[in-house]
Amino acid sequence: MGLFDFFKGGSSKGAPSESALRKHAARVANKRAQAPDRWDSIQALAQMGTPEAVEALMARFAFQTDPSITDQEEKDAAFEAVVETGAKAIEPVKQHLRTADTIAWPLKMLDRLLEPDEVITELIAALATMHLEYARDPERKLSLLSTLEERHDPRIIDAAARFLDDVNETARFYAVGAIYAQQSADAVRPALLAALAKEDSARTRTRILEGFAARGWDVGVGELREKLVKVLPAGYGIDAKGVVTKK
Numbered sequence: 001m002g003l004f005d006f007f008k009g010g011s012s013k014g015a016p017s018e019s020a021l022r023k024h025a026a027r028v029a030n031k032r033a034q035a036p037d038r039w040d041s042i043q044a045l046a047q048m049g050t051p052e053a054v055e056a057l058m059a060r061f062a063f064q065t066d067p068s069i070t071d072q073e074e075k076d077a078a079f080e081a082v083v084e085t086g087a088k089a090i091e092p093v094k095q096h097l098r099t100a101d102t103i104a105w106p107l108k109m110l111d112r113l114l115e116p117d118e119v120i121t122e123l124i125a126a127l128a129t130m131h132l133e134y135a136r137d138p139e140r141k142l143s144l145l146s147t148l149e150e151r152h153d154p155r156i157i158d159a160a161a162r163f164l165d166d167v168n169e170t171a172r173f174y175a176v177g178a179i180y181a182q183q184s185a186d187a188v189r190p191a192l193l194a195a196l197a198k199e200d201s202a203r204t205r206t207r208i209l210e211g212f213a214a215r216g217w218d219v220g221v222g223e224l225r226e227k228l229v230k231v232l233p234a235g236y237g238i239d240a241k242g243v244v245t246k247k
Helices: 005-010 018-028 035-048 051-062 068-099 104-113 116-127 139-148 155-165 169-180 185-198 202-215 223-229
Strands: 236-238 244-246
Touching: 018 035, 018 051, 035 051, 035 068, 051 068, 051 104, 068 104, 068 116, 104 116, 116 139, 116 155, 139 155, 139 169, 155 169, 155 185, 169 185, 169 202, 185 202, 185 223, 202 236, 202 244, 223 236
Parallel strands: none
Antiparallel strands: 236 244
16 A cells, blocks of 8 residues: 555545645645645645646655755655556656756656656657757756666667767767667767767767777777877777777
C-alpha cells in the first residue's frame, strides 16, 4: 500500500469540486503558507488523483522552504502522490519536463511512470526545443544533455550531435559525452572531427580526443594533425598515420 492509498481508498465522495482544487492548489504553490496547511493540501490533492491535481502538485517543486527537512518531506510526499496517480499523471509530468526550470523531479517521476525508451523519447523531444545560440540561463539545456550521457539509445546520437556547434562550451562538452556514451558513436565521427578542428576549449577538445584514442580513430595526416599536435594535452599523442593515442 502506498503512502496515499489510505486517503484514496477511504473516500466515498464524488469528484472534487473546482473550488476545493483551487484552494489546495493555491496552498501547495504558496511558499509563505503554513507548513501544516501545505501538507494537508498535498494530501488532499493526492486523494483527488486527477490530472488537474497532479498539475497542482507539480507547483511544489518550484521553490524551497526552511527548514530544509520540511521542504524535502513535502517534496517527497508530492512526488509519491504524483507517481501513485499512475497513468493520469503522465501528461502533466511530461508538460512539466518541457517547461520547468529544472528537470530533476519530473525526470524522476517519468522514470517511475514510463519505460526507459519512453523517457528517452521525452528527453529528446525536450532537447529538440533548445537552440544553439546564447541563452541567459542555459541550465535546462545543460541538464538535458548531461542526463543523456547516462542513458543508452541510438537516437541520442543525432539529438546530441547538433549541440557540437552550440555557443555554450559546457553544452558542447556534454554533447560529446552523450555521443560517446552510445555504442554506435562511429556514425558521427565526421561531425566530431569537424568539431575538433574548430574547438577552442581545452577540456572539450580533450574530451573529443579521449574518444578518438579509445576507438583508435585517426584525425588524418594533413593540416588538422599539425594543428592538434601543437595543442595536445599531456599524455596524448598523434602517430604518423594520424591515429590519436593516449599513454
